Amino acid sequence: MESLLAIVIGGLFTAGFYSMLRRSMVKLVIGLMLLSHATNLLIFTAPGLTRGKPPLMKEEEIASGLSYADPLTQAHTLAVIVISFGIIAFTMVLLLRAYRTCKTSDTDKMKGTAL
Amino acid sequence: MKSLVILPIIIPLVTASLTLLFRRFQRMQKGLGLAGSIALFAASLVLAMNVYEKGIIVHHVGNWPAPYGIPLVADALASIMIILTGLIGVSVATFSLKDIRSGEFQFGFMPLFHMLLMGVCGAFLTGDLFNLYVWFEVLLIASFVLMTLGGRRPQIEGSLKYVTINLLASMFLLCGVGILYGKVGTLNLADLSHKLSISPHSQLVTSSAMLLLVAFSIKSAAFPFFFWLPDSYHTPAFSVSALFAGLLTKVGVYAMIRTFILIYRDDISLLIILVIAGLTMVIGVFGAVIQKEIRRLLSFHIISQIGYSLMGLGIASRLSLTAAIFFTFHVAVAKAALFLVAATIGHEKGSTALEKVGGLYQTHPWLSLFFVLPALSLAGLPPLSGFAAKLALIQAGLKGHHSLIVFIALFVSILTLYSMAKIWTMAFWGPEQNVQITRSEKVRPQKSVQLFDGLSISFWIPLVLLTAVTLGIGIFAEPLLQFCQQAADTLLQPAIYNQAVLTEAR
Numbered sequence: 001m002e003s004l005l006a007i008v009i010g011g012l013f014t015a016g017f018y019s020m021l022r023r024s025m026v027k028l029v030i031g032l033m034l035l036s037h038a039t040n041l042l043i044f045t046a047p048g049l050t051r052g053k054p055p056l057m058k059e060e061e062i063a064s065g066l067s068y069a070d071p072l073t074q075a076h077t078l079a080v081i082v083i084s085f086g087i088i089a090f091t092m093v094l095l096l097r098a099y100r101t102c103k104t105s106d107t108d109k110m111k112g113t114a115l
Numbered sequence: 116m117k118s119l120v121i122l123p124i125i126i127p128l129v130t131a132s133l134t135l136l137f138r139r140f141q142r143m144q145k146g147l148g149l150a151g152s153i154a155l156f157a158a159s160l161v162l163a164m165n166v167y168e169k170g171i172i173v174h175h176v177g178n179w180p181a182p183y184g185i186p187l188v189a190d191a192l193a194s195i196m197i198i199l200t201g202l203i204g205v206s207v208a209t210f211s212l213k214d215i216r217s218g219e220f221q222f223g224f225m226p227l228f229h230m231l232l233m234g235v236c237g238a239f240l241t242g243d244l245f246n247l248y249v250w251f252e253v254l255l256i257a258s259f260v261l262m263t264l265g266g267r268r269p270q271i272e273g274s275l276k277y278v279t280i281n282l283l284a285s286m287f288l289l290c291g292v293g294i295l296y297g298k299v300g301t302l303n304l305a306d307l308s309h310k311l312s313i314s315p316h317s318q319l320v321t322s323s324a325m326l327l328l329v330a331f332s333i334k335s336a337a338f339p340f341f342f343w344l345p346d347s348y349h350t351p352a353f354s355v356s357a358l359f360a361g362l363l364t365k366v367g368v369y370a371m372i373r374t375f376i377l378i379y380r381d382d383i384s385l386l387i388i389l390v391i392a393g394l395t396m397v398i399g400v401f402g403a404v405i406q407k408e409i410r411r412l413l414s415f416h417i418i419s420q421i422g423y424s425l426m427g428l429g430i431a432s433r434l435s436l437t438a439a440i441f442f443t444f445h446v447a448v449a450k451a452a453l454f455l456v457a458a459t460i461g462h463e464k465g466s467t468a469l470e471k472v473g474g475l476y477q478t479h480p481w482l483s484l485f486f487v488l489p490a491l492s493l494a495g496l497p498p499l500s501g502f503a504a505k506l507a508l509i510q511a512g513l514k515g516h517h518s519l520i521v522f523i524a525l526f527v528s529i530l531t532l533y534s535m536a537k538i539w540t541m542a543f544w545g546p547e548q549n550v551q552i553t554r555s556e557k558v559r560p561q562k563s564v565q566l567f568d569g570l571s572i573s574f575w576i577p578l579v580l581l582t583a584v585t586l587g588i589g590i591f592a593e594p595l596l597q598f599c600q601q602a603a604d605t606l607l608q609p610a611i612y613n614q615a616v617l618t619e620a621r
Contacts (some may be wrong), residue, residue, distance in 0.1 A: 007546055020283075025275070028279060030245030032279070035286050036282075039286045039290055042294070043296070044293075045323060046293045046294050046296065046297030046298075047296055047297040073296070074116070077243075079249065083249070083252050087252070087256065087282060090256065090278075094263065094274065094275065094278060097263070098271045098272070098275055101266065101267075102272065103269065110275065111272075
């Protein structure tokens with residue numbers, strides 16, 4: 001399962017970087033989204049996957065030697081999903097604002113930072 | 116006593132919430148924002164005093180024992196950086212009262228400003244790598260909005276680059292953190308340092324080190340990843356760019372010092388950092404020399420000065436780390452002062468392009484003085500703070516037999532002096548230009564106390580404060596140097612840090 005996910009992560013990174021390198025701003029944001037998905041999957045997969053086990057248990061269950069899924073990884077992934085949701089929402093607004101201000105979505109034509 | 120550690124996070128949070136409530140009442144917002152920044156500065160000084168006397172203070176958030184919970188750790192390094200945050204926070208908050216447009220206050224300048232300060236303090240205090248990422252995001256999102264506040268075209272374009280590159284950096288950071296967790300099974304800095312010191316580094320640990328190196332290099336604008344900074348830092352409101360120039364890149368440097376000394380500490384990555392340091396210094400200053408706009412020129416100097424801090428980190432001896440921390444403090448203060456001078460010039464002349472301003476020495480002799488002091492400090496002339504910082508760095512370099520980097524550092528100092536002299540000759544000595552000041556760019560005449568050169572008192576207080584600090588830590592360098600040395604000692608003996616964090620009884 002990990003090796004399959006590794007391929008998926010690699011594919012997502014490739015697609016993300018490719019669309020970031022395009023000139024369109026919309027593709028830039030799509031690239032960022034793909035990259036954030038790839039990162040989420042990476043931090044989820046890196047410690048190894050545990051199948052069909054609960055992350056939270058009672059103390060006596062742990063004492064009896066039942067195995068469990070790492071709760072910290074799940075917590076990290078959840079936190080990152082929330083953060084990247086917020087960030088992507090901001091980027092979308094920025095994109096809209098940039099389109100309205102610059103009247104173009106071509107990043108090559110945005111050379112107005114010189115004062 | 117332990118709750119002291121949490122104050123630098125709580126104070127900005129409370130201030131931000133209160134100023135958000137009183138967003139529509141501008142006087143209230145300004146007053147609360149200023150009071151909050153003063154309180155933060157005071158708290159930072161008290162915290163530093165306690166750390167200086169009693170050593171590391173640890174607070175386990177929610178009473179979860181380390182390494183399971185997230186500790187907030189105030190050691191000497193963190194408290195020096197917190198003082199820096201407080202100092203620059205108070206200066207920029209004062210300056211912004213007359214600098215930021217009323218519409219931008221309406222939009223919530225003060226809440227965002229304090230959110231940014233909270234993120235910065237959190238990043239300095241946290242003892243957990245994942246939590247560091249979260250604080251980075253907090254300060255990033257606040258800085259994104261601050262940068263676009265106003266919505267002029269250069270701002271939007273600049274922040275598009277800023278946002279994209281910084282998000283990319285966050286992803287690199289996160290990948291590094293994820294891989295490290297997968298390999299070591301902990302993200303508590305003390306626990307990481309302990310576990311990595313007893314087992315040899317595996318390949319995955321090294322690759323996570325490189326991912327973190329790239330992430331922090333982007334954040335601190337080191338050599339191959341610096342290009343976003345001069346393209347965006349000159350676009351936002353003056354106070355905002357002074358704040359960014361003073362603080363944001365320093366968070367990256369801090370994170371690099373923390374991770375590469377405390378956690379990884381392997382010679383190869385320190386060597387890479389040293390090479391990056393040399394290139395950063397040279398490329399930054401070359402970029403600065405050809406610039407013709409004050410804020411852009413200073414932005415390139417930020418990059419160049421980051422190289423010095425990294426040089427201290429790369430050599431990684433006791434003296435060099437002391438020097439690096441001292442230098443980071445000095446450069447943040449001097450740089451914020453210079454950006455505020457540039458801001459004042461911008462308000463007075465309606466432009467910060469060197470060709471359009473001139474004759475400031477005649478019209479604003481006092482302002483010239485307050486430009487020259489931080490400028491010479493940046494170049495490293497005695498008795499200003501830059502001299503003490505650079506002297507310590509050069510000594511550390513010579514002691515460690517790194518003569519090439521010492522040569523580069525001295526060479527870059529001369530070019531720094533040259534580009535400061537360029538601003539001086541063009542903007543201050545040069546012939547006066549008759550520029551039409553457009554209404555929107557000139558500060559609206561307001562009822563305010565005016566001091567020397569007809570500038571408002573809220574412009575003078577931060578300039579005098581920052582210049583006094585740069586003079587003060589230049590002439591009386593000993594106390595701060597000693598504190599920096601304490602910080603370097605703690606960094607080089609991770610056992611102290613680890614013991615304080617891990618064995619702390621609740």
